[in-house]
Amino acid sequence: MKYPRLTKTATFAFLMALTFVATTSGAAQEKAIHTFKGNPGMSPHAGLVADAAGNLYGTTRYGGCEDGCGLVFELERGSGGSWTYHVLHVFKGGKDGSEANGGIIFDASGNLYGTTVSGGGKNSLCYHGCGTVFELSPSSGGWTESVIYRFQAGTDGDAPESALVFDQSGNLYGTALFGGSSDNCDDFGCGVVFELSPKSGGGWTESVLHAFSGADGAYPWAGLIFDATGNLFGTTENGGASGGGVVFELSPAGGKWNQKVLYNFTGGGDGGSPTAKLTFDATGNLYGTTEEGGDSSQCSDGCGTVFKLKLGSGGNWTESVLHTFSGGSGDGANPMADVVFDTEGNLYGVASSGGSANCNGGGCGVVFELSPKSGSWTETILYVFAGASDGRLPAGDLIWDAAGNLYGTTIYGGTLHQLGVVFRFTP
Numbered sequence: 363m364k365y366p367r368l369t370k371t372a373t374f375a376f377l378m379a380l381t382f383v384a385t386t387s388g389a390a391q392e393k394a395i396h397t398f399k400g401n402p403g404m405s406p407h408a409g410l411v412a413d414a415a416g417n418l419y420g421t422t423r424y425g426g427c428e429d430g431c432g433l434v435f436e437l438e439r440g441s442g443g444s445w446t447y448h449v450l451h452v453f454k455g456g457k458d459g460s461e462a463n464g465g466i467i468f469d470a471s472g473n474l475y476g477t478t479v480s481g482g483g484k485n486s487l488c489y490h491g492c493g494t495v496f497e498l499s500p501s502s503g504g505w506t507e508s509v510i511y512r513f514q515a516g517t518d519g520d521a522p523e524s525a526l527v528f529d530q531s532g533n534l535y536g537t538a539l540f541g542g543s544s545d546n547c548d549d550f551g552c553g554v555v556f557e558l559s560p561k562s563g564g565g566w567t568e569s570v571l572h573a574f575s576g577a578d579g580a581y582p583w584a585g586l587i588f589d590a591t592g593n594l595f596g597t598t599e600n601g602g603a604s605g606g607g608v609v610f611e612l613s614p615a616g617g618k619w620n621q622k623v624l625y626n627f628t629g630g631g632d633g634g635s636p637t638a639k640l641t642f643d644a645t646g647n648l649y650g651t652t653e654e655g656g657d658s659s660q661c662s663d664g665c666g667t668v669f670k671l672k673l674g675s676g677g678n679w680t681e682s683v684l685h686t687f688s689g690g691s692g693d694g695a696n697p698m699a700d701v702v703f704d705t706e707g708n709l710y711g712v713a714s715s716g717g718s719a720n721c722n723g724g725g726c727g728v729v730f731e732l733s734p735k736s737g738s739w740t741e742t743i744l745y746v747f748a749g750a751s752d753g754r755l756p757a758g759d760l761i762w763d764a765a766g767n768l769y770g771t772t773i774y775g776g777t778l779h780q781l782g783v784v785f786r787f788t789p
Contacts, residue, residue: 363416373483380456380730387729392729392752393655394783395769396437397444401425402449403619404781406771407543408465408525409699409759415439416763419450420771421462421476425781427450431481432462434474434498437784442474450474450505451498457483459494464585465759466498466523469532474498474505477522482512492520493538495558495566507530509542510566511558517543518568519554524585524639535571535594537582538701542573552601555612555619556593563751571619572612576601578623579608583637587680589786597636597650602626606634606655609648609671624648624679625671629655632669632681632764638700638759643707647672651711655685663763665716668709668732668739684739685732689716693743694728698757699770700733708733710744710789711772712756713747717746726754726775729768729787745787748774753783760787 398404404425408534410418424430431453438446453459459478466476475497482491484568492513494593498505513519519538526536535557542551552674554576556567571594574580582600586594602608612619627634633652640759641649648671656664665687671679689695694713701711716725726749747753753772760770768787776783 377568388684391789392747392785394752394776394785394786396420396447396784397751398425398781398783400779400781402452403435404430405773406465406782406784407757407773409771410761410769410784411466412761412763412769413468417465417473418445418769420758420784421464421466422782423461423463423479424730427455427460431455431460432478434462434466434476451507453478455481455490457481457491457512459496459506464536465522467504467526467528469528472500475510475526475534477524477526479521479523479539482509483515487515488513488520491781492541493522495522495526495534495536511568513538513541515541515551515703516572517541517551517554517573519556519570520551521585525590527586529588529592531744532560534566536640537584537586537596539581539583541617542570546576547574547580547601552576553582553598555582555586555596572621574598574601578602578621579610584639587640587642589642595640595648597638597640599635599637599653604628606630607636607652609636609640625681627652627655629664631656631686631731632683633669634664641700641702643703649684649701649703649709651699652697653714656683657688661689661695665693666687666697666713667703667710668697669700685730685741687713687716689725691718691725693717693741694727694730699759702760702762702768704762704766704789709739710760710768712758712760713757714757716741721749721754727756727772729756729770730761731789744789747772747775751775751783752786754780754784 403422426433460481461479482494492515495511519541540550579598603626606627634655654663695716717728726747731746754775758771
């Protein structure tokens, strides 16, 4: 069976399954701390990472080189709430990579690691390159980029869309949207989970931990997370028993990794097309979002959900929907980012559309909170993006700072040419 790749949509609106509380957005709650203006940088798709001093780091998919290859940037925190924008590296679109769509992470020495969707050099399967994994190292003259792996679009993978994750031994893990040994997915392969291990004499070795076949998932858009015992967890946008994507686990055993599908989304009321990484709570339950699925009374493919997977006896997982988005002016739609906890057990996230009649009637996106109460979850819309200087289409994961502020990005919006913003939100 072929599994055609699903594209990220911005359609919306259907009935909610849980209690909904709408609040009026306040301009003082959200502030664009940087507006992108093209060159250098435009359209940040991923979330941010912070260093110990509270400086923020991220990527843009476009801008930078003449053809718009993307870049890595820093926002340096100053006194009085000021921020200074620095470009750390501009991708050239050749062997060094292009289209930095995933986020970046730090190692213990302060080096940054990330992926590019394309670039890395032409081959017979990828005219613009199949993507890279890169390292940025600070030096006295700025930051130096080195490509530690170039994908070839064969069994090794193609088009890594997400951020990476380290294990305790310094190995890197990630996903590639295409590639692998299967030709079930439009002959591009259904995607892979890969590991990069540092060699004693320098350099890195790539190994594929799992190649998806379609039946066990297809197109792993999101990054991975570890549990306390070293197992990896992730999602695929498509594939599975019903074609609506899966939640999967990879467990190391005897020098190899065994994949297990924890849940098959149907694309109906339970959700479909998860494109964000998962989140653990303190007891080992998993939380995430689906971009589609839910009641499709107003959205052709559903406006998405927030879901929970609870681990039961015998290693079985049970899915429950915490919130079903309805879109329009009353709610968000099509969440493409993960959810994060606060210290009191509430969940926060962004939905890429919905929230208003702006942005060609589709809504410009929202910041939402889900609070547990008496066995159910109540949603509160904390902020509705207007699509102007405050941003439009928030798609990257949120992060907290020490003062309780949330930071994120929008792909569009901002002043001038509507090329995206970095924003701060105070709940």
